[in-house]
Amino acid sequence: xxxxxREQIERLxxxxxxxxxxxxxxxxxSNQLTMWNGxxxxxxxxxxxxxxxxVLYKGAWGFSASSDMQNLNRLxxxxxxxxxxxxxxVTFPIRLAEKDAIQATFNSPNQIDPFAVSLADKxxxxxxxxxxxxxxxxxxxxxxxxxxRKQIIFxxxxxxxxxxxxxxxxxxxxxxxxxxxxxxxxxxxxxxxLGATRGWETLDPQLFAENAERIVREMNQVRAxxxxxxxxxxxxxxxxxxxxxxHETIGHALELDRILGYExxxxxGSFVTLDDFGKLQYGSSKLTARADATVPNSPGSxxxxxxxxxxxxxxxxxxxxxxGAITGRQMVEEANARARRAIFNGxxxxxxxxxxxxxxxxxxxxxxxxxxxxxxxxxxxxxxEKGIIxxxxxxxxxxxxxxxFHFATDIGWLVEDGQVTKVVKNSTYKGATVKFYxxxxxxxxxxxxxxxxxxxxxxxxxxxxxxxxxGVPVCRFDNVRIxx
Amino acid sequence: xxxxxxxxxxxxxxxxxxKGVEAMFFYHEEDSYLMRFANSAISLNTNEHLIRLxxxxxxxxxxxxxxxxxxxxxxxxxxxxxxxxAEMVKHxxxxxxxxxxxxxxASFADESGFDSTLAALSNEERLAFFNEAVAGLETxxxxxxxxxxxxxxxxxxIDTRSEHTQYFRTSDAQVNIVLAHSLLKWEITAEQSAxxxxxxxxxxxxxxxxxxxxxYQNDSPxxxxxxxxxxxxxxxxxxxxxxxxNWVGFSGGALKRGYSFLTEDQLGKKIFSDQFxxxxxxxxxxxxxxxxxxxxxxxxxxxxxxxxxxxSFTWFxxxxxxxxxxxxxxxxxxxxxxxxxGEMEVSTLEELVNLPRENDLLxxxxxxxxxxxxxxxxxxxxxxxxxxxxxxxxxxxVVPYNVRVTQxxxxxxxxxxxxxxxxxxxxxxxSSYGARNPTAVIVPAFMRVNDLEISHSNTSY
Ligand SMILES: [Zn+2]
Numbered sequence: 001x002x003x004x005x006r007e008q009i010e011r012l013x014x015x016x017x018x019x020x021x022x023x024x025x026x027x028x029x030s031n032q033l034t035m036w037n038g039x040x041x042x043x044x045x046x047x048x049x050x051x052x053x054x055v056l057y058k059g060a061w062g063f064s065a066s067s068d069m070q071n072l073n074r075l076x077x078x079x080x081x082x083x084x085x086x087x088x089x090v091t092f093p094i095r096l097a098e099k100d101a102i103q104a105t106f107n108s109p110n111q112i113d114p115f116a117v118s119l120a121d122k123x124x125x126x127x128x129x130x131x132x133x134x135x136x137x138x139x140x141x142x143x144x145x146x147x148x149r150k151q152i153i154f155x156x157x158x159x160x161x162x163x164x165x166x167x168x169x170x171x172x173x174x175x176x177x178x179x180x181x182x183x184x185x186x187x188x189x190x191x192x193x194l195g196a197t198r199g200w201e202t203l204d205p206q207l208f209a210e211n212a213e214r215i216v217r218e219m220n221q222v223r224a225x226x227x228x229x230x231x232x233x234x235x236x237x238x239x240x241x242x243x244x245x246x247h248e249t250i251g252h253a254l255e256l257d258r259i260l261g262y263e264x265x266x267x268x269g270s271f272v273t274l275d276d277f278g279k280l281q282y283g284s285s286k287l288t289a290r291a292d293a294t295v296p297n298s299p300g301s302x303x304x305x306x307x308x309x310x311x312x313x314x315x316x317x318x319x320x321x322x323x324g325a326i327t328g329r330q331m332v333e334e335a336n337a338r339a340r341r342a343i344f345n346g347x348x349x350x351x352x353x354x355x356x357x358x359x360x361x362x363x364x365x366x367x368x369x370x371x372x373x374x375x376x377x378x379x380x381x382x383x384x385e386k387g388i389i390x391x392x393x394x395x396x397x398x399x400x401x402x403x404x405f406h407f408a409t410d411i412g413w414l415v416e417d418g419q420v421t422k423v424v425k426n427s428t429y430k431g432a433t434v435k436f437y438x439x440x441x442x443x444x445x446x447x448x449x450x451x452x453x454x455x456x457x458x459x460x461x462x463x464x465x466x467x468x469x470x471g472v473p474v475c476r477f478d479n480v481r482i483x484x
Numbered sequence: 485x486x487x488x489x490x491x492x493x494x495x496x497x498x499x500x501x502x503k504g505v506e507a508m509f510f511y512h513e514e515d516s517y518l519m520r521f522a523n524s525a526i527s528l529n530t531n532e533h534l535i536r537l538x539x540x541x542x543x544x545x546x547x548x549x550x551x552x553x554x555x556x557x558x559x560x561x562x563x564x565x566x567x568x569x570a571e572m573v574k575h576x577x578x579x580x581x582x583x584x585x586x587x588x589x590a591s592f593a594d595e596s597g598f599d600s601t602l603a604a605l606s607n608e609e610r611l612a613f614f615n616e617a618v619a620g621l622e623t624x625x626x627x628x629x630x631x632x633x634x635x636x637x638x639x640x641x642i643d644t645r646s647e648h649t650q651y652f653r654t655s656d657a658q659v660n661i662v663l664a665h666s667l668l669k670w671e672i673t674a675e676q677s678a679x680x681x682x683x684x685x686x687x688x689x690x691x692x693x694x695x696x697x698x699x700y701q702n703d704s705p706x707x708x709x710x711x712x713x714x715x716x717x718x719x720x721x722x723x724x725x726x727x728x729x730n731w732v733g734f735s736g737g738a739l740k741r742g743y744s745f746l747t748e749d750q751l752g753k754k755i756f757s758d759q760f761x762x763x764x765x766x767x768x769x770x771x772x773x774x775x776x777x778x779x780x781x782x783x784x785x786x787x788x789x790x791x792x793x794x795x796s797f798t799w800f801x802x803x804x805x806x807x808x809x810x811x812x813x814x815x816x817x818x819x820x821x822x823x824x825x826g827e828m829e830v831s832t833l834e835e836l837v838n839l840p841r842e843n844d845l846l847x848x849x850x851x852x853x854x855x856x857x858x859x860x861x862x863x864x865x866x867x868x869x870x871x872x873x874x875x876x877x878x879x880x881x882v883v884p885y886n887v888r889v890t891q892x893x894x895x896x897x898x899x900x901x902x903x904x905x906x907x908x909x910x911x912x913x914x915s916s917y918g919a920r921n922p923t924a925v926i927v928p929a930f931m932r933v934n935d936l937e938i939s940h941s942n943t944s945y
Contacts, residue, residue: 048553064531065534067554184860262523269664396855406890
């Protein structure tokens, strides 16, 4: 098949295409199991294979995809035709940043292939969790696992040929219960990534058992708690909400295609402009953020992106100063040209597609916050006068330019004069992005830093769901409005 | 094509019977075209032709499913899929209830929502439509974005309980156009939904865009003060609010799991404004309807709210099975929700702006990134976007920076409703996640709700 794809790529090059690539997925599999109140509601598996063709012609993209590989001629021609018509409406002719031709293979690290584990063993794991969660106060209990495996073969007209074999495991448990007014509250757990591995072995029954007990206890505390006050306080975000804060207001805000207006029709833009790179004080000097696709155990690491660019670790925010973005080959060229200065030195290797039938776009890798110097969670609490500790993403809504946000969390613990005083329910906080990050007053050390994953990040039209990660410490922000 | 699909389903059924497996086959075929615009260029032009087959195997109270992306010429692969589902179900765990497998009384086919000329639009036609809709409206600073998405969709089903089949074919188009000022960062939008080619009307989009563009170019923007406003929601905002209510309001499964803001004792009681009537109406072809559900139940107009009184939850078969409730014909990929028009004679934005008004009116056409802060209270939050206007009572118009609204659906559709527009609009709510599923709701063009709080007001767009 590789030979046939190479021949087709050469054929379109000879016909005038500037660039052609093919992403062939010989196999992509998933396996999803959901146990809800003891019922195995969902026992599903899926399999797909196919190829996606991307053609650049006279500065415009055309794309086509099919699971039917019998007629490659037609499929490649379709992509070329789509590029030809797109070339009739070009404002900035697409150029691709320079890269090296690469022949390589990437295998995600894992010890036990979850697709080799029997269904019975997987169900036994869910059943064990379900029994642990079946406690007084719990109205709904959910245990679920999703496993993914994909093989991707990338071939382009610049001489690259890359094979990727990626396995992911996404387990999680959740409980909900009602308070005396009939309002639902929930608490959930999915494990932070530990060790340099991504397979079945990440489902540690002991760790899950401990956390099952904890989330039931905390959910029952929330059910009995008073409402979160409506006032200004310092908010101390645990990694279980800090990951999403980072995702929504650093990650999405720094996708270069958003900054350049390529997502305006749907997901939105960004308050960041090209002028801001090297100038904008995005946060306080305690804030250092990076796009690190080399974290071994996270779905935000994939070896080579779908432009064939090797994984990188790039600074985004350096001690508060905006210095980088999440980039691919096309957007860095356009950004540098529009800014009339070399903001970006080549692609950052973050162009990815969710499936063979979608086109690669700029996606987060692992958007991480560096650990800081302010000690453990206990140290940060001890040094907080009037605060609230928040954890667990419940709801998130972000302005179309990522300039402001509103989050609700599963739980809050009030802090008064360095002491945790009580749990509150219906906790929320909101803010304006740049003001918020500039109020960052404490960043926890390594002991607070965890790699969290996101398995459902949506972007693009047609829409694409992507898996990625966030390594984040405990962070404290001052004078934040809560309880609205 | 239809014959080949149904024959394949019959072949698969025969194979399942031969293997002694109880099974259901759900066939989905899409031919999807999407031309995406950004920065006044075509940023992506794509076509995907995909066939998905979902096979669910049953064994007593056990159930397991296997889905593959395949092709009609790969019967062997599909049969292997059945084998895998059959193997999975052996190891599955019994449910606490008996899941229902459909028993189709007769074969059913519906192609009334299919227009071959819409399904087969050419690249040239998509581009020409866009060029006409924005003719003369772009400048070096005012850039065009948007999508022209169209295609065709086939779903078909068979199972081992009968030899009858169900077959549905629709065509659809969704057009969103955004004009955005690259320096000032304002954005305006207009959109259209179609199930047949004759519904496509670039001139009407151009009219809406031209009107808003005039406002946004000539009126200087303001950060408006926090506090209570009389808000007029546009059709897209109403459609979004309705979609979220469909999820955490009248769905029986959500109710039983504690995710709904409605309760069983509210049935028959007045919950919303008496101007509020909501029906699931599969006779409206604009909603790409299913006139039968996957279980084979006939679907007709189904009242959910009448004059604000809550009439019925809707049940998905699996929830109905689990909670021992009679199914309501709502095991469908999407409902056909229709909010009735009201009394107010206002059809266009221009007419709204010219309406005499005793108070300031904040017009919010679009709610960006809505999420549920508290499902049990129906509390949602979202920001305004795309062409909001503050219509002052003195007749002047101000362009507001984006604002955030955090409110309960009980208030938004409750006694604070002042009026609903008589004229209804089709709002295409399709998302392009996963398998193509063209979806639209029909809602009043405008809805005025008094006394709603703005909790955040931006200092820029
Ligand atoms: Zn995301």
